[in-house]
Amino acid sequence: xxxxxxxxxxxxxxxxxxxxxxxxxxxxxxxxxxxxxxxxxxxxxxxxxxxxxxxxxxxxxxxxxxxxxxxxxxxxxxxxxxxxxxxxxxxxxxxxxxxxxxxxxxxxxxxxxxxxxxxxxxxxxxxxx
Numbered sequence: 001x002x003x004x005x006x007x008x009x010x011x012x013x014x015x016x017x018x019x020x021x022x023x024x025x026x027x028x029x030x031x032x033x034x035x036x037x038x039x040x041x042x043x044x045x046x047x048x049x050x051x052x053x054x055x056x057x058x059x060x061x062x063x064x065x066x067x068x069x070x071x072x073x074x075x076x077x078x079x080x081x082x083x084x085x086x087x088x089x090x091x092x093x094x095x096x097x098x099x100x101x102x103x104x105x106x107x108x109x110x111x112x113x114x115x116x117x118x119x120x121x122x123x124x125x126x127x128x129x
Contacts, residue, residue: 004027007024051098054099055098058099059097061099069099072097086110086111087107088107
């Protein structure tokens, strides 16, 4: 939100006095913009919560793909950046994380390499061996 010159002066004066907080009143235009943006954020909140729930549910699935989804989450690389590094569409990667799509084998190989993972296969012990 763009501050008015008067609001900027109020903040500067508070800083000059050593105050850690400054209160400024919003103009009518600023208040309307804030209300509009808050409403838009509230509308998207339900979609975000649902998406995160789908990602969590897919990541706790047992097996290789659950492990891979957890590794993606632990890497903390933004989806768009990771998709670019792996060479897939960001939407496809997002759908994979949600358990709604599969990645091609080549993309899985690149994803494993990008995340610095190593595949290991646990071979069961044979009795008496």
